[in-house]
Amino acid sequence: MATSSHKFDPNFTDNVINAIGPKASDRTRQVMGSLIRHIHDFAREVELTTEEWMMGVQFVNSIGQISTPIRNEGQRISDVIGLESLVDEMAHHIMMDSDEAPTSSSILGPFWSPNAPFRENGDSIVISPAPGGQVALMHGKVLDVLTKKPIAGAVVDIWQASSNGKYDFQDPENQEDNNLRGKFRTNEKGEYHFYCLHPTAYSLPTDGPAGELFTLLDRHPMRPAHIHLMRLKISHKDFKPVTNQIFPKGDKYLSTDTVFAVKDDLVVEFTPLKGNEKAELELEYNIRLAPKGTAPGKEGAKL
């Protein structure tokens, strides 16, 4: 039986990466090669113990085990470590000659629904009662970031949690399907308006892996008070879609958003509204969109 001193093999990581076969795409080789190298470097850097590694394995298993068609814990964990915000930043970072950037992007999050109905300008998305909720009139224009001209026929897709901090998905006892969701088309002047709620801060669900991670990291699970008030998903065939969140000014969690999604230009101010019996607050929010073709190609080959 041969003996050897088993010095740590300096070629180990290269061997793993070089095992990627010739039929893998260049992009796969790039992405997976980098991922494998960083995971190995991480393990070596901290001298990851067997027990810590096994905790990690069990943690990864627990992510999928609690996930359902309406609960994407993988996305949530990704949010908690800032990855979704980082990827979003890269995806939507548009290098323009102009000093003015299009409305900045923010994370889509696990609560968007593809099924939100189209509604008419002036409608309310508050379908189910929201005890303690303050109704606000939200209105604004969608503008071309380059020409500053209004864009007619743009679609504003809005969704928000109710005054109890829950989305319709999570709260079927109190909320009808598509409560606090709706799509609105801008008119010929590029304008939209509808009634919604002043948003409410809430905790991410802590009954799963994200909760364990918050405990481990000694972090709170809160999105900025009133965060997710609303997010806008905007689509128009000639303009790049933008997803963002807007955050009422003054929220105590603005600087410690547990998913790291706050950007300065997404902080907005609700103002008192008088003479409108449907709402007590008002928010004007204009959205700038960049025409397609104004950004450097960042599509990236599919894995």
Added chain:
Amino acid sequence: MATSSHKFDPNFTDNVINAIGPKASDRTRQVMGSLIRHIHDFAREVELTTEEWMMGVQFVNSIGQISTPIRNEGQRISDVIGLESLVDEMAHHIMMDSDEAPTSSSILGPFWSPNAPFRENGDSIVISPAPGGQVALMHGKVLDVLTKKPIAGAVVDIWQASSNGKYDFQDPENQEDNNLRGKFRTNEKGEYHFYCLHPTAYSLPTDGPAGELFTLLDRHPMRPAHIHLMRLKISHKDFKPVTNQIFPKGDKYLSTDTVFAVKDDLVVEFTPLKGNEKAELELEYNIRLAPKGTAPGKEGAKL
């Protein structure tokens, strides 16, 4: 509404790491800080797209979804990217003044069972029929790596797949519980011997995320032909436990083990055995153990 150009924030990763609270342990801060930094660096390095990120999220979710108490897909994925072998290497790398290292460690893998029965020296672990399987007499001594003296009362825990490439867990139709598993105690001369099978190469299960990963990476799913023939789990109160795998010489997958667990001194040679009606092959395998206290402390704080 404020406007800004949203240049990529150079403090983003530090902000995420600095969100770790004061009650987190130093080790948690070290491990999770490094992990977050490497994941962010990976994402920036490859400019991970939103679509690729979402593929990753769904992939992570799928790991737990297919896992069961007897199927640890998280561990398997970790194996496929070489992480278990790397962690194992670090955990068991014992810096000794002697040129001679204790029997090198290798990955435990998902098929070890805590319930394997004690058997007597001379017993067979082949309980259920193994069509095409060749029975081998395995024997050897357990030795103190420093003094070279035999160790009496050491426990050798062995498990292996059957001739169809499956473990008892995976093959209840053909195999009784604890087929091809057993624990043996060394006698006063440090000797053990028992009957087992010459091992058989096999594929990792490809009906889940590991299979997707093999396809993506254009890699085969094979453990070296006959790999996992047997692994030894050795315990003795005064010596460090060692887990390893031994690999028959000449296997065509030795250099491309899909979990990267082969080490030179774990390659062994079965020889023909004559005059024993119970077995047609023989394997002598001596095991060296390091006394406790001979390695640098690598326990690592619990996360």
